[in-house]
Amino acid sequence: MSPPASNAPASGTPMIQVVDLHKTFGDHKVLTGINLTVPAGSTCVILGGSGSGKTVLMKHMIGLLKPDRGQVIIDGEDIVPMGVEALQKVRNKFGMVFQAAALFDSMTVFENVAFPLREHTKDPEDVIRQKVRARLDLMGLKKEVEDRFPADLSGGMRKRVGLARAIVMDPKVVLYDEPTTGLDPITTDYVDEMILAAQKELGVTSVVISHDISSAFNVADQIAFLSKGVIVASGSPEQLREADHPAVKVFLETWFGKN
Numbered sequence: 001m002s003p004p005a006s007n008a009p010a011s012g013t014p015m016i017q018v019v020d021l022h023k024t025f026g027d028h029k030v031l032t033g034i035n036l037t038v039p040a041g042s043t044c045v046i047l048g049g050s051g052s053g054k055t056v057l058m059k060h061m062i063g064l065l066k067p068d069r070g071q072v073i074i075d076g077e078d079i080v081p082m083g084v085e086a087l088q089k090v091r092n093k094f095g096m097v098f099q100a101a102a103l104f105d106s107m108t109v110f111e112n113v114a115f116p117l118r119e120h121t122k123d124p125e126d127v128i129r130q131k132v133r134a135r136l137d138l139m140g141l142k143k144e145v146e147d148r149f150p151a152d153l154s155g156g157m158r159k160r161v162g163l164a165r166a167i168v169m170d171p172k173v174v175l176y177d178e179p180t181t182g183l184d185p186i187t188t189d190y191v192d193e194m195i196l197a198a199q200k201e202l203g204v205t206s207v208v209i210s211h212d213i214s215s216a217f218n219v220a221d222q223i224a225f226l227s228k229g230v231i232v233a234s235g236s237p238e239q240l241r242e243a244d245h246p247a248v249k250v251f252l253e254t255w256f257g258k259n
């Protein structure tokens with residue numbers, strides 16, 4: 001099933017390279033030799049069962065966890081040996097979209113999306129207004145939504161506000177942690193479209209953690225399947241469908257078997 005990402009953009013030099021990554025908690029070996037390359041501008045979905053280590057892998061990508069062994073190269077730099085300050089600079093290249101939209105309930109939609117700009121830039125108010133509007137536009141959120149509070153929005157709209165906030169600083173990489181979990185099929189499709197829009201319009205590199213196979217096949221250039229601490233299959237959605245690893249087959253049958 002290798003090399004992965006055969007349908008990634010030809011110009012896509014690696015944005016993320018994970019090399020022989022190992023991580024053990026106590027005597028629990030969670031990652032036992034992960035190798036993964038995500039070309040710039042492409043979308044990689046990490047699929048795998050519950051507890052297979054997807055979140056642990058993602059946390060290594062932003063330096064929230066240090067591995068026992070291995071490299072995590074982001075945009076040409078190995079972040080594993082980095083200290084807090086250097087890591088913060090690398091993290092500024094990332095936007096994050098969490099499972100729960102993680103919006104501030106006491107702030108309006110506008111203030112939620114403006115928050116990273118107010119925290120990390122000296123942008124004047126008119127520039128902030130323009131950037132926030134542009135990102136909300138990209139997510140299909142109209143002007144009248146700006147003054148509403150998260151509690152007054154549907155789950156799908158909250159996700160889109162979360163994504164608008166994740167991309168307001170023009171990140172090079174967006175990490176999505178289970179972006180469609182708990183959403184109905186129509187809202188899931190809509191969130192998939194937003195992920196694709198962010199990739200197409202902004203050229204971001206995306207890593208999506210998911211156990212939603214349908215969504216994975218919608219958005220991925222590359223799917224990496226994690227099982228028992230290693231990536232057992234990796235390639236385009238079409239290649240993954242042909243994979244003969246038993247864990248992948250069982251996982252895909254739960255969805256394709258029903259459709």
Ligand SMILES: Nc1ncnc2c1ncn2[C@@H]1O[C@H](COP(=O)(O)OP(=O)(O)OP(=O)(O)O)[C@@H](O)[C@H]1O
Pocket residue numbers: 025030048049050051052053054055056057211
């Ligand atoms: N900080 C930690 N300390 C100890 N064990 C941990 C820690 N973080 C994760 N684990 C363990 O590592 C394993 C993988 O967890 P992880 O959250 O990465 O799974 P996942 O694939 O994201 O699962 P899910 O799809 O259910 O979110 C689990 O057994 C978990 O209990």
